[in-house]
Amino acid sequence: MSIHDKNTQTNDFEEVPPITQFPSPDNRISEIPLQVPSQHSKPDQQKSQTPFQQSMRRLLRDKRAVISLSIILFFILLTIVGPPIYQHIGTPYTNDAGQQVGPEVYHNPFRHDLDFEDQPISARYWLGTDSVGADLLARLMQSLLISISVATAVEVIDILFGVAIGVLAGYYGGWIDQVLARITDVMFAFPGLLFAILLTGIFGPASDQFLDTLPVIGQYGNARLIIVSMAFALTSWPMMARYVRGQTLQIKANQFIEAARTVSSSDFKIITRHIVPNLFSIVIVASTLNIAGTIIGEAAISLLGLGVQDPGSSLGLMIAERAEAIETSHPWEVLLPCIVLAMIVLAFSFLGDGLRDAFDPRSKD
Amino acid sequence: MVQFLLKRLIGLIFVLMCVTFITFIMGYLAPGDPIRSMMGQHFDEKLYLQLKHLYGLDLPWYQQYFNFLVHLLHFDFGYSYKQQQMSVMSIIATNLPVTLELGLWALVLQFLIGVPLGILSAIKANTWVDTANMGTALILYSIPGFVLAVFVRFAIAQIDQATGAGWPPTGWGNPWQYTWPDIQVKLAPILVFAIGGAGYIARLARTSMLEILRQDYIRTARAKGLRERIVIYRHALRNALIPLITTFGYSLGFVVTGAFFIETIFNIPGLGSVTMTSVSGRDYPVIQATVVLLTIAIVLGNLLSDILYMIIDPRIKAE
Numbered sequence: 001m002s003i004h005d006k007n008t009q010t011n012d013f014e015e016v017p018p019i020t021q022f023p024s025p026d027n028r029i030s031e032i033p034l035q036v037p038s039q040h041s042k043p044d045q046q047k048s049q050t051p052f053q054q055s056m057r058r059l060l061r062d063k064r065a066v067i068s069l070s071i072i073l074f075f076i077l078l079t080i081v082g083p084p085i086y087q088h089i090g091t092p093y094t095n096d097a098g099q100q101v102g103p104e105v106y107h108n109p110f111r112h113d114l115d116f117e118d119q120p121i122s123a124r125y126w127l128g129t130d131s132v133g134a135d136l137l138a139r140l141m142q143s144l145l146i147s148i149s150v151a152t153a154v155e156v157i158d159i160l161f162g163v164a165i166g167v168l169a170g171y172y173g174g175w176i177d178q179v180l181a182r183i184t185d186v187m188f189a190f191p192g193l194l195f196a197i198l199l200t201g202i203f204g205p206a207s208d209q210f211l212d213t214l215p216v217i218g219q220y221g222n223a224r225l226i227i228v229s230m231a232f233a234l235t236s237w238p239m240m241a242r243y244v245r246g247q248t249l250q251i252k253a254n255q256f257i258e259a260a261r262t263v264s265s266s267d268f269k270i271i272t273r274h275i276v277p278n279l280f281s282i283v284i285v286a287s288t289l290n291i292a293g294t295i296i297g298e299a300a301i302s303l304l305g306l307g308v309q310d311p312g313s314s315l316g317l318m319i320a321e322r323a324e325a326i327e328t329s330h331p332w333e334v335l336l337p338c339i340v341l342a343m344i345v346l347a348f349s350f351l352g353d354g355l356r357d358a359f360d361p362r363s364k365d
Numbered sequence: 366m367v368q369f370l371l372k373r374l375i376g377l378i379f380v381l382m383c384v385t386f387i388t389f390i391m392g393y394l395a396p397g398d399p400i401r402s403m404m405g406q407h408f409d410e411k412l413y414l415q416l417k418h419l420y421g422l423d424l425p426w427y428q429q430y431f432n433f434l435v436h437l438l439h440f441d442f443g444y445s446y447k448q449q450q451m452s453v454m455s456i457i458a459t460n461l462p463v464t465l466e467l468g469l470w471a472l473v474l475q476f477l478i479g480v481p482l483g484i485l486s487a488i489k490a491n492t493w494v495d496t497a498n499m500g501t502a503l504i505l506y507s508i509p510g511f512v513l514a515v516f517v518r519f520a521i522a523q524i525d526q527a528t529g530a531g532w533p534p535t536g537w538g539n540p541w542q543y544t545w546p547d548i549q550v551k552l553a554p555i556l557v558f559a560i561g562g563a564g565y566i567a568r569l570a571r572t573s574m575l576e577i578l579r580q581d582y583i584r585t586a587r588a589k590g591l592r593e594r595i596v597i598y599r600h601a602l603r604n605a606l607i608p609l610i611t612t613f614g615y616s617l618g619f620v621v622t623g624a625f626f627i628e629t630i631f632n633i634p635g636l637g638s639v640t641m642t643s644v645s646g647r648d649y650p651v652i653q654a655t656v657v658l659l660t661i662a663i664v665l666g667n668l669l670s671d672i673l674y675m676i677i678d679p680r681i682k683a684e
Contacts, residue, residue, distance in 0.1 A: 185376060186383045189664045193622055194656055198391060201644040201652045206396040296509045300626055303511055304641055319515060323630055326515060327522045335519060338512045349507040 055281070058358040065354025068347040075344055079145040083109075086138060109134060109142035110311045130322060130333050134311075140340055142313040146222065147344065150229050150298045151291045157233035159287055162240025163279060167271055169241065170248025180245065184238040192235035193297055199231045200224055200306040222312050228301050232294050240286055247282045251275050281359035289352035292345050299341055315341040373671055377664055384660045389433050392649040393426055420444065442654035446647070453654045457639060461658075462540045464635035467627065468620040470555045475562030475616070480609060482563070483570025487605075488597060490575060499571065506564030510623055514557045514630035521553060535632040554631045558623065562616060569612060574605040607677050614670030621662050 049057070059065055087108065112132040119129040127136040169177040207223045251257065252275070260270050301307040302316030310317075318337040325333045400416050401408070417423045420443065421432055436443060442453035479502075486498045505513070518535070537554075539547055577583065578601055586596045625637035632638075636655055643651035 182379070186380050188667065189380045189660055190384050190387070191622060191663070193625075194659055195387075197625075197640065197644075198388060198652060198656050201640070202391050202395045202649060204644070205647060292507065300509065300511065303626060303629055304637070304644075306644060316511075319511065320629065323515065323518075326518045331519050331522070334515055338515045342508045342512050345509065346504060346507050349503070353503070 052280075055358045059354055062354040062357065064350050065358070068350040068354065071343060071347040072351065075144055075347075076148060079141055079148055082141045083138065083145075086141070109138040109313050111135075112311065127336060128332060130318075131325065131330070136333065136336060139313040139318060140315075140336060143315045143318060143337065144340065144344070146225065146308060146312070146314050147295045147298060147341075150225055150232070151294045153229040154232045154236060154294045155287050155291060157229075158236045158240050158290060159283060161233075161237035162286075163244050163276065163283060165237070166241035166244025167248050167275060167279070170245040171252060171267070171271060171275065177245070180238065180241055184242050187235055187238045190235070192232050192293075193300060195235050196228055196231035196297060196301050197304065197306060200227050200301060203227055204306055222308055224307055224309065225298070228298055228307050232297055236290055236294070240283070240290070243282050243286050244279055247279055248275055251278050281355075285352055285356045285359060288348055288355055292348035292352065295341070295345055295348065369675070370672070373668060377668060380664055381661070385434060385437060385657055386430065388653045388656050389430050390426075392653050393429065395647075395649055437657065442657075443650050445643075445651055446649065453650045456651060457636070457654055457658070460635050460639045463537055463633060464621060464624045464628070464637070466540055467537075467551075467554060467558065467633065467635060468617075468624050470551075471558035471562065471624075472613070472616055472620045474555065474559035475566055476609070476613070478559060479563035479566025480570050480606070483567035484574050484602065484605070486567065486571040487574030487578065490571075495571075499568065502564040502567040504564070505560050506562075506568065508561070509626070510558060510561045511626040511630050513561060514554070514627055517553055517557050518630065537631075537633045537635075554627050554633060558620075558627050561623075562620070566609065566612070566616075570605065570609055573608050574601065577601045577605045580604075607674075610677060611670045611674045614666040614668070614673060617662060617666030617669070621659055 112134055113129075119125050121128050125135050125137070127140070129135055130139070165176065165180060169180040204224050204227065207227055257270060257274060260274055265273075298307060299314065299316030299319070302314035303320045304316075305320065308314035308317050315337045319334055319341075322330075322334040325331060326335075400413060400420065400422065414423070421429060424432070440454060442457075445451050445453050445456055482498055482502065486495045486502075489495050535550075537550060543551075583596060583601055586600045587593075591600075621636075624635060625640065627633070628635045628637035629641070636659075640652060640655050642648075643655075
């Protein structure tokens, strides 16, 4: 990513005023020397930093954002390396039928063992078991994997569509812009959750039948997640496109775009070399905040019984299954997924907030 | 103003057409033959065709869509596939008031809680009051409502066990009645629901108030030697409330959708529970009806916001 492009100097919010304030061509010439002293105005700063480096420094100074980022990285690491490690820890035991049961069996999130229901925390079950004897830690890791996979899938489509259509709408205007405006209008009235409820409600049962033959993504009651991800992706890209469009309009008004035109760069080159790299900050902030929404959305859909099906695990499903346990002696079984969900959602929200402050310090109140 | 309203209305009709079309076409494309599954073992060719005609499923799709729209204008969503004597509207009508009651109380309370906290934060900007206040607001706003609901149910259960007060854990009392047992059961869901929204309102209120406090006329008011109380309450507060009142309409829609999840955790027989039973029974007309009703609520809420904005802020008319 050519974020170190000299043109990104206009993103240097601290020293340089937004260039859009100098609309007349005469002022532009007098504006150029202004940037030079501002670069050297800090005597303690030996090397000049790109705006991106400055933003990263600001982000790393933000304690809340750093803690959030470490929580997110920890969760991601946990979902990837956690299950294989956990399935190798523990001693085998002999069950009533005289069979040897090893950790790869009883630490499997999809295994139900009715002989070990509602177990407390022990050396064998690190976080205990739920009402059907499945290991809670294994299920939590599986649920987190589901949350993160859905969020990733949604974000990939969100960014691809949002950036492509947003840039085109902002750069060319015209009918693309009109269509985008109409689509976002509809999306404002039709929130992603409702759309997902409708989609999974109608196509859910069929997808259980047809999609569960798919390897990995279709198994263990996860087939509907394809529909859930599609629903959230379809409803989230117009918002991204709208942000990108706005930013593109701002960038387009800058003089470096005009300079690129004067040396007869093609539209394609202007868009890919000069506009898209400058969209980095807005896209990363919007998608981080959108991830928090998607994770809540997936959990909510599963909570309603429309997402992940038994024996799969999802934070929402785990909450719904054991909501009644809150009044019994096993409140832990429902509090755990709640705490994990709250943690990951808060982490993404705080990180998004921190990123916004880091990339655009003016946005603070 | 009339011109603006007309423009908005046309946009609104376009949005509603899109949403109803999406809703309709999904039900139309839904896999499986609802009539066939409705008849189950007692399949009879003649009765099958009769039923198909009764539900209007033998028509081409554009006629079905047209009928869907015409019926929609009469708030008629046809008959349920599952409970065959019941019209969809009568099924929804028994549950809608509960969701509305929950949503409206939450909507009112979130403003009553959020606005004072936000204003307080703005007045004490960048002090520990502000930091603590906004930190809590961000947390409450970020955590999904159903997670808060679980925590609150846990707290109630613990307190109940400790004191033996016999607090009812879940359910809903008589709609729109407020005797002590009703209040007991309604208080927790409404508060949980309101608190999440209050976090958002508080953040908005703070931003809006800070913006106003920077204005020249506030400086003028202070320069005149007015007491701080008058500056804040008479000059700043009134103007700071303008953007907040307009969010009232926007929140309307989200309040109704959010109710689904609070209802699930507290076992409240509202729209959420109808949707869930109709989903498990593949009762498409009921799902379509809830989605369309909620969208109408959101769209009308947005329109309400626009109108409120014009009434409150005369500067809008000038444009």
